Amino acid sequence: MxxxxxxxxxxxxxxxxxxxxxxxxxxxxxxxxxxxxxxxxxxxxxxxxxxxxxxxxxxxxxxxxxxxxxxxxxxxxxxxxxxxxxxxxxxxxxxxxxxxxxxxxxxxxxxxxxxxxxxxxxxxxxxxxxxxxxxxxxxxxxxxxxxxxxxxxxxxxxxxxxxxxxxxxxxKPASACLASRIEYGRAVTKENLSQVELAEEILHELGFSQVRVRHHGDLARIEIDRADLPRALSMKVLDQITPAIKELGFQYVTLDAQGYRSGSMNDILSASDILSAIR
Missing domain, CATH: 3.40.50.620 (HUPs)
Structure with missing residues (x-):
């Protein structure tokens, strides 16, 4: 009913x-x-x-x-x-x-x-x-x-x-623990959690409310709400984002063209990974 x-x-x-x-x-x-x-x-x-x-x-x-x-x-x-x-x-x-x-x-x-x-x-x-x-x-x-x-x-x-x-x-925008930003297989440490937290603070200070910074080792993959992507893609804003996030220890900074989406790290999981996780 x-x-x-x-x-x-x-x-x-x-x-x-x-x-x-x-x-x-x-x-x-x-x-x-x-x-x-x-x-x-x-x-x-x-x-x-x-x-x-x-x-x-x-x-x-x-x-x-x-x-x-x-x-x-x-x-x-x-x-x-x-x-x-x-x-x-x-x-x-x-x-x-x-x-x-x-x-x-x-x-x-x-x-x-x-x-x-x-x-x-x-x-x-x-x-x-x-x-x-x-x-x-x-x-x-x-x-x-x-x-x-x-x-x-x-x-x-x-x-x-x-x-x-x-x-x-x-x-309130959806949120999740910082560990969900670390690529599977990369150890979760206080150091890389801090890198993600500080990187997302930078983006929030620039006026982006719904963001994720995905940690891929030397590479930071930024997801921003699709409605905000046009502003993020301006050279002025990119020139603010890139050096600030590199200062946190990332060698490369990339903007994900698909924009923000919840659970994007799970895209790489195989069916067997998912089955083993829920058993």
Missing amino acids: NMTLTEKSALLDRTLSQLGSVLVAYSGGTDSAYLAWSAHRVLGDNMLAVIADSASLPRAELSAAVDFTKTHKIPTYILHTEELENADYSRNDSRRCFHCKDELFSRMEKERKRLAYRHIAYGMNMDDKGEFRPGQMAAEQHRAVAPLFTAQLRKSEIRTLARAAELSIAE
Whole structure:
């Protein structure tokens, strides 16, 4: 049966109410922020937004995430995770995301027991289910619940609800951990994560909101939202981008003609890579 957005919103509230108390895996993105905000509205102080902080989280994203929960008086806890110490994670194969989320949910489970919360929740929605996301397997193994998915909400609907609630995250560009910018097979290190973070800061300062800097060793491959590509292709702007990013340690800087697209690093994965990652 097809539900209206009003019905889906009501189902989300009922789902959260039935949880009783919950730790919310909170990244600061629109989905997890709306989930945290909704959980606080329904459960009050019987919820806690948990931010996983490591070198793979940009400082600007951490600051914005904390600002949002402060604004809405949402209880928040910064959990320092150590996925970079795990060789299975840092070697950066197709299961990297699984190992990252396994670290997160393992640590959250310890906090859940220590603080006597009943559940762990995360921001998976209907659109996420069809994508290549090994982290979902880690969530399932740790029995994390997905209230947005239970309520059959899609990404666009979550933005609509956030807009109706006048939440600042309604129009927030999609984001992902910095490690997703490192080409598969290249070790994830604090150094190359920092290179990506600083390179993307340069692009943001130049007025580009939706960007990715993909790390291919000596080469930085820049993805910019297609609507902004004409401006990026001007010689004036290219002459600002290139030397600034080369100063970070890249020898070559290239602008991807296809523009920004989520998960472009996954394009090189074979069917066997994907199957091994989700087993």
